[in-house]
Amino acid sequence: MAITAVLGAQWGDEGKGKIVDYLATDSDMVIRFQGGDNAGHTVINEYGEFRLHLIPSGIFNPDTSCLIGTGVVVNPISLVNEMNSLAGAHVGLDRLMVADRAHLVMPYHVALDRAEESFRKSKIGTTMRGIGPAYADKVGRFGIQVFDSLDQDYFAERVRVNVERVNLILSELYGAEALSADDVLDQVWPALKAVRPHVVDCYAEVRKAMGRGDRILLEGQLGAMRDLDWGAYPYVTSSNPIAGGASVGAGIPPALITRVVGVVKAYSTCVGEGPMPTELNDEMGERLRRVGGEYGATTGRPRRCGWFDAVAVRYSSGLSGFTDIAVTKLDVMGGIERLKMATAYRVNTRDGEVIRDTPPPPALMGHVTPIYEEHEGWCSDISNVRSSADLPAPAMAYLRRIEELCGARIGLVSVGPRREQTFSAH
DSSP, rough: OOOEEESSSSOOOOSSSHHHHHHHHGGEEEEEOOOOTTEEEEETTTEEEEEEEESOGGSSTOEEEEEEEETBOOHHHHHHHHHHHHHHTTOOOTTTEOOOEEEEEEEHHHHHHHHHHOOOSSSSOOOOSSSHHHHHHHHHTOOOGGGGSSSSHHHHHHHHHHHHHHHHHIIISOOOOOOHHHHHHHHHHHHHHHHHEEEEEEHHHHHHHOOOOOOOOEEEOOOOOOOTTTTSSSSSSSSSHHHHHHHHHHHHOOOGGOOEEEEEEEEEESSSSSOOTBEEEEEEHHHHHHHTTTTTTOOOOBOOOEEEHHHHHHHHHHHHHEEEEEEEEEEGGGGEEEEEEEEEEEEEEEEEESSSSSOOOHHHTTTEEEEEEEEEESSSOOOTTOSOOOOHHHHHHHHHHHHHHHHHHEEEEEEEBBBBGEOOOO
């Protein structure tokens, strides 16, 4: 039995969907273990181009079962839209499973998300998908699990109680319009009926897979710098996209995870607010955005771009114990004469103190200057390269330096968006 976790090592949008799609060809089960439909995983293969927000990226492999795990918060309307999109492209859904213990994102969560973000003086940059309020309800014991929707009367009563509570918050605290419980039920019930055939006992399914010795792939959303506990709080997501979160969200003992793949871009990107030390607000930043197609898969917002931040990735590796790294979008760096990567931060408010291993709290991170080292670039187009042996020498030197700085070997390299543009680094 081999269990592999695929995690984001930066701020999210690193290309995890592509790596999961690639690794799923040798996997029996893929489990999405946290997050909601607030971020998308872009996959391009023989079926077409897709942006998956809830369904695991292994769905395109006909021999792989795909489970939306207990740690995920599920918007049933978004899920059904995604299912319909895949079915329209003739992608089979008979292997799709939804954990009965996963929590639901309801229309009142979306309303709360909008009201709360509007209320904030300092914006978080939420996608307004209701993810934070859904996780808050989960922790506050107001949440509704997928299993609760199997009994229509029980589910309806839970919704009415929650809408009554939420309306007090919306109207009294935020001055927003109250919701109708009947309208909420009318919106979600058709979607829940469509999802019902896919609902399973998550614990039992995972135990059966492990008992068979299945090869299991755990798919994370966003990246370590957005982790609720270890990221750049409060500019974080509401779950844990690190290896510990993979164990909890999938229901797998941590000692059984045999491989941890940290996915990184050859540069850095970020969507939303909060500090990003290597951000480039200049021609080079715009060049990375343009060539890399850096626009959010969920919102379409332009991503903030900058040089590779080894401090953040080294920190992520320490948190999750990366066994190897997958480097994506190496092709985007082609044609840049001199490349930079940040090896440390200088803290401007602390007499130039140098930080190498742990990104400081956000209040301090906004007052750091990256310490860069320069590397020789390469001018050739590497998008047709299919072996590390055929990479230009400066590209290989750049990858080896990432290994040295981040403390983990590079296992995979990607030089384009398609599955066949990924290859082993050794």
